[in-house]
Amino acid sequence: MRISKEQAAAMLLAMDDILILAHENPDGDAVGSACALCRALRSIGKNAWIHLESISRTDAFMAEGLTASDDFAPRHLVAVDTADAKILGVGGTDYDKQCKIELNIDHHISNAFFAENTCLDTDAAAAAEAVFDVLKLMKIPLTRDIAECLYVGIATDTGCFRFANTTAKTLRTAADLADAGIDLANINRLQFETKSKEYAAFEKMAIASMRTYFDGKCAMIVATNEMFTQSGVTDGETQVLSSVPRQIEGVYVGITMKEKKKGLFRISVRTNEPADASAIAQHLGGGGHKMAAGCSFEGSQEDAVRTILRYTEEELKKIGLL
Ligand SMILES: [Mn+2]
Structure with a gap:
């Protein structure tokens, strides 16, 4: 079923013991969206963790302390930035079989509606932009660490605000993230200007x-x-x-x-x-x-x-x- 951001917000507020997944070979948007959501849920007292297949060196700072241990038994599975069940990054686990993906927050036009509930915003430049909207509806304060994750997501998928998917709303969202006190120049340098x-x-x-x-x-x-x-x-x-x-x-x-x-x-x-x-x-x-x-x-x-x-x-x- 396709649901609104308001419905997604209400669903998340009702959940606990949550595991957040994203697509395999996760990019900055997948990692950023998952980590932002996880940190936001924790900030309102929820037990939330992430499981990502791999995390790049530059994205690792976002996921610090968030990765679920093998014995975590989630009651609710949430996916972000994932268009199709077959690219869900569950390698080495049977998370997707244990229980169904209850909620997927995504922005891909090709979304296959594999989750029980899909909150799809195809106008969002990044899944992180949609996650931002949902967190706002949940009235979760935008702390600096949440804002950093969302910023990495949006900056990744827009090529640092250069691609055609960058809208006025994307820039307004980024401005709100900047207001949360993140170090834009430093994140941009580490994420997009530094090569090993x-x-x-x-x-x-x-x-x-x-x-x-x-x-x-x-x-x-x-x-x-x-x-x-x-x-x-x-x-x-x-x-x-x-x-x-x-x-x-x-x-x-x-x-x-x-x-x-x-x-x-x-x-x-x-x-x-x-x-x-x-x-x-x-x-x-x-x-x-x-x-x-x-x-x-x-x-x-x-x-x-x-x-x-x-x-x-x-x-x-x-x-x-x-
Ligand atoms: Mn994305």
């Missing part, structure tokens, strides 16, 4: 692999398993790479393929108007937003490249660019 040495080595190899197709309308990076091994980079840190192919002048479809393990590719699609990233990813069972989507592919690198190029070609033809 491992990532720098990885990025050099990955960018060297970039090729263009269809008269420069598509650019693709293939980051192989060897590049991960050689550089020692963690997967979470490589998320920023996805925006690189699209940055090239004339590119409408930017693709970043990462070989998670031999023969398994995670594909990020980033587009410029009017190309639709979600339409491309959907062919491979993925989804996301118009400008940013993802999917997976199992098989050889050649097949992965050939397949994604076929759907890219289809999209470029559909919008009259080929």
Whole structure:
């Protein structure tokens, strides 16, 4: 069932012993939304914890002290920033089988309504923006630590307020977060301007692999398993790479393929108007937003490249660019 933010707020106020989940390979919005919600629930006396599959080095500060131990038996499961049950980050647990996801707060247009109740705001630039609204309805005071988590979520999904999903409301929300006393410059520097040495080595190899197709309308990076091994980079840190192919002048479809393990590719699609990233990813069972989507592919690198190029070609033809 699709529910309003008011209903989501009422549901959360009635819950206790809550576990918060997010999508696998969680980005700043998934981690930020989960941690903000967890901290907010704790601030009104609830027993709340998070379970995230992995947390990147830069996101770790948000999750400090929030990760559930294995013996925590939640009475209520809540998800954030998760469009589909099959990408829910429950690796190594059976949380999703123990009890159903009672509430999902999300902003993906591709949301499959897998939870019992879905609070979906597709105008929200980030799940964190929707979480902010729900917390406000719950009348939970915006402390600095909650605001930091929400800010990371919103800044991540808007590319620091540069992407087309940034609305006046997004900026007003960010202003309220700034009012809570967060150190904007420092968070931005740590989150978006700092690279580990491992990532720098990885990025050099990955960018060297970039090729263009269809008269420069598509650019693709293939980051192989060897590049991960050689550089020692963690997967979470490589998320920023996805925006690189699209940055090239004339590119409408930017693709970043990462070989998670031999023969398994995670594909990020980033587009410029009017190309639709979600339409491309959907062919491979993925989804996301118009400008940013993802999917997976199992098989050889050649097949992965050939397949994604076929759907890219289809999209470029559909919008009259080929
Ligand atoms: Mn998000």
